[in-house]
Amino acid sequence: MALDAAVQGLGVALDSSSIAAGHLHHGRLKKVFDERWCVKVEAHFLVCPQRHLQRDEVANFIEWIREHAACPQRAVLADPSGSSLRSARLSEDNGSARNRP
Numbered sequence: 001m002a003l004d005a006a007v008q009g010l011g012v013a014l015d016s017s018s019i020a021a022g023h024l025h026h027g028r029l030k031k032v033f034d035e036r037w038c039v040k041v042e043a044h045f046l047v048c049p050q051r052h053l054q055r056d057e058v059a060n061f062i063e064w065i066r067e068h069a070a071c072p073q074r075a076v077l078a079d080p081s082g083s084s085l086r087s088a089r090l091s092e093d094n095g096s097a098r099n100r101p
Contacts, residue, residue, distance in 0.1 A: 003029070016041070
């Protein structure tokens with residue numbers, strides 16, 4: 001939400017470089033500080049109730065997170081304003097998309 005507000009000209013946002021990368025790449029946002037002021041995050045935690053781990057939607061999301069955490073350049077080039085990651089995966093998989101968020 002903070003990035004969306006910043007894109008709309010409503011202020012500044014403090015967020016992950018990988019999450020903001022699409023907006024930066026497409027010129028919708030500009031960096032305020034250089035890398036000297038970046039905070040490095042060593043870990044992220046994905047949590048949910050135990051009973052949800054058996055749901056297909058949750059399993060698909062966990063798989064998607066694992067793939068993109070291992071390969072952050074995919075996330076960096078994603079355009080958060082509209083092009084879906086699923087359509088990007090279609091071209092990578094030669095048209096055979098798996099069920100993705």
